[in-house]
Amino acid sequence: GENVEQHPSTLSVQEGDSAVIKCTYSDSASNYFPWYKQELGKGPQLIIDIRSNVGEKKDQRIAVTLNKTAKHFSLHITETQPEDSAVYFCAAGFITQGGSEKLVFGKGMKLTVNP
């Protein structure tokens, strides 16, 4: 089945620096790649997603890139702020044999932005 690897597991940056989180997936049939942010005591919240027919997507300070050939995708956060501190999860979505879409998540990365 699909397997999603996420690196690094923790990252600490200074406010204003950039942060990059990388994920790889195993199933070439995966076609949907969302990123979720989870703050302490809350559920994961979708921050950006990309589909396999697009190579890059931006939304203000965050951007996601997808390399289908290498089967990896990355989240880039520029000009980090303390409120960006959270756990970030990547996921890969694919169509099951039954015809429904299933998401497989990476194990998460804890980002700490130091003021």
Next chain:
Amino acid sequence: KAGVTQTPRYLIKTRGQQVTLSCSPISGHRSVSWYQQTPGQGLQFLFEYFSETQRNKGNFPGRFSGRQFSNSRSEMNVSTLELGDSALYLCASSPKSYNSGANVLTFGAGSRLTVL
């Protein structure tokens, strides 16, 4: 628009007991998925329900079960609790129609289960 509501938020059980967790999806969302979140394993998929039918199931033992009602509300049950079942159980709803591929999940805040 109300988000995904999960109850209870926190609960403590002892080994051997059973527990039922509840999830109310966003109004109009017909798909509900359940995930187990632990520090070492991240988010592990439990099952997904759509129109009261289980559509997908993860690799969990039969002690984990769920159901969905006609109003799309869902419950999951864990019987004969073990220490390793201690986790945050997350419910997510999606507006997708079956086979549409539009699987944008909105998560609830979760139910934190501690098994002693």
